[in-house]
Amino acid sequence: MFGTTRYHAPARAADESGRIAVVLVNLGTPQAPTTAAVRRYLAQFLSDPRVVEQPRWLWLPILYGVILRLRPARSARAYASIWTEAGSPLLVYSRALAQALDRAAGAASGGRISVHLAMTYGEPGIPAVLTELADQGLRRVLLLPLYPQYSATSTGAALDAVADTLKTLRWPPELRTVSDYHDQSLHVEALARSVERHWQSHGRAERLLLSFHGIPRRCVEQGDPYATQCRRTAERLRQRLGLDEAGLVVSFQSRVGREEWLKPYTDQTLAELAQNGVRSVQVLCPGFAVDCLETLEEIAVENRERFLHAGGERYEYIAALNDGEDQVAALLALVLQHCQGWSAAETAHAA
Ligand SMILES: C=CC1=C(C)c2cc3[nH]c(cc4nc(cc5[nH]c(cc1n2)c(C)c5CCC(=O)O)C(CCC(=O)O)=C4C)c(C)c3C=C
Numbered sequence: 001m002f003g004t005t006r007y008h009a010p011a012r013a014a015d016e017s018g019r020i021a022v023v024l025v026n027l028g029t030p031q032a033p034t035t036a037a038v039r040r041y042l043a044q045f046l047s048d049p050r051v052v053e054q055p056r057w058l059w060l061p062i063l064y065g066v067i068l069r070l071r072p073a074r075s076a077r078a079y080a081s082i083w084t085e086a087g088s089p090l091l092v093y094s095r096a097l098a099q100a101l102d103r104a105a106g107a108a109s110g111g112r113i114s115v116h117l118a119m120t121y122g123e124p125g126i127p128a129v130l131t132e133l134a135d136q137g138l139r140r141v142l143l144l145p146l147y148p149q150y151s152a153t154s155t156g157a158a159l160d161a162v163a164d165t166l167k168t169l170r171w172p173p174e175l176r177t178v179s180d181y182h183d184q185s186l187h188v189e190a191l192a193r194s195v196e197r198h199w200q201s202h203g204r205a206e207r208l209l210l211s212f213h214g215i216p217r218r219c220v221e222q223g224d225p226y227a228t229q230c231r232r233t234a235e236r237l238r239q240r241l242g243l244d245e246a247g248l249v250v251s252f253q254s255r256v257g258r259e260e261w262l263k264p265y266t267d268q269t270l271a272e273l274a275q276n277g278v279r280s281v282q283v284l285c286p287g288f289a290v291d292c293l294e295t296l297e298e299i300a301v302e303n304r305e306r307f308l309h310a311g312g313e314r315y316e317y318i319a320a321l322n323d324g325e326d327q328v329a330a331l332l333a334l335v336l337q338h339c340q341g342w343s344a345a346e347t348a349h350a351a
């Protein structure tokens with residue numbers, strides 16, 4: 001016990017030029033679209049107490065005894081249907097976004113700001129990315145979770161992983177975090193332009209459906225601001241697009257388990273719209289910075305079938321902002337805003 005080194009020491013001396021590392025954090029995704037890889041991923045993801053808040057003694061037997069026996073094979077088939085040659089869409093688009101933002105932030109800061117990508121679950125993991133930045137002597141880190149709306153289940157979980165890593169470092173860097181950007185004007189503008197571009201090429205549908213990832217209703221009752229932030233983003237987008245209240249519908253997708261989640265549910269909403277005579281919908285998922293399983297499979301394929309089966313005739317999914325220039329511009333503005341006060345003149349040892 002005595003004399004052992006418990007804390008990681010940086011491999012290189014501290015950087016004195018005031019360089020800033022922006023770390024984009026996304027959820028993470030399996031390494032491969034196979035049952036074994038999906039099981040590994042889901043085991044890490046679903047055993048996080050931020051994601052499932054049940055007492056461990058109650059949840060872990062259900063997770064290992066039921067869910068991890070049944071779900072991985074089904075999810076692996078879904079992943080296989082969207083997998084690309086470069087890998088999982090979530091990772092491919094997140095990487096492309098980080099690279100585009102790295103170029104833009106580097107150009108805007110004379111090379112002082114670099115952008116990196118880390119995942120809460122799976123690879124590249126938060127511990128390895130933060131430890132590598134510490135090894136490079138970087139002393140300033142801005143954490144930017146790629147979740148426009150804050151939820152303890154997503155953003156909170158990313159912060160936990162960061163906190164766990166900081167505990168292992170002998171000299172943790174200065175850290176700033178972006179909690180959310182649901183109300184940022186440039187973000188709303190990027191969403192609006194993406195819808196308008198879709199309208200220009202496809203024409204308008206009778207309804208624009210905004211489908212956000214759901215969370216258990218209990219989380220919101222206990223103070224999670226997620227639902228309020230989703231509704232705020234939706235309302236600003238509705239006003240920016242000049243839609244009346246009936247023209248834009250908000251719903252919540254991806255429910256897991258039997259507990260009540262935020263309502264209305266996306267699948268039920270689409271069936272009801274079709275049953276009530278709505279023939280055409282366009283679906284946007286503003287809570288997802290990049291496309292992933294939940295948009296490309298659940299929304300673009302599964303829910304399309306549900307809507308058409310219920311009598312709908314035209315269903316279009318509008319892609320996530322991904323590495324498009326409007327999203328890069330919005331995130332760059334967010335980065336520069338949060339780096340204020342970390343300007344070169346204020347670095348510890350500058351002349
Ligand atoms: C069981 C509880 C879950 C909560 C709470 C939850 C919140 C939440 N998730 C995202 C973003 C994403 N989730 C994705 C996949 C996914 N989500 C859950 C469960 C919960 N999510 C599961 C089990 C899965 C895995 C897929 C499956 O088996 O169905 C993804 C996509 C990942 C990918 O690899 O493409 C994203 C992104 C947010 C933003 C959020 C809270 C607001």
Ligand SMILES: [Fe+2]
Pocket residue numbers: 213254
């Ligand atoms: Fe999720």
Ligand SMILES: [Fe+2]
Pocket residue numbers: 254293294298
């Ligand atoms: Fe799903």
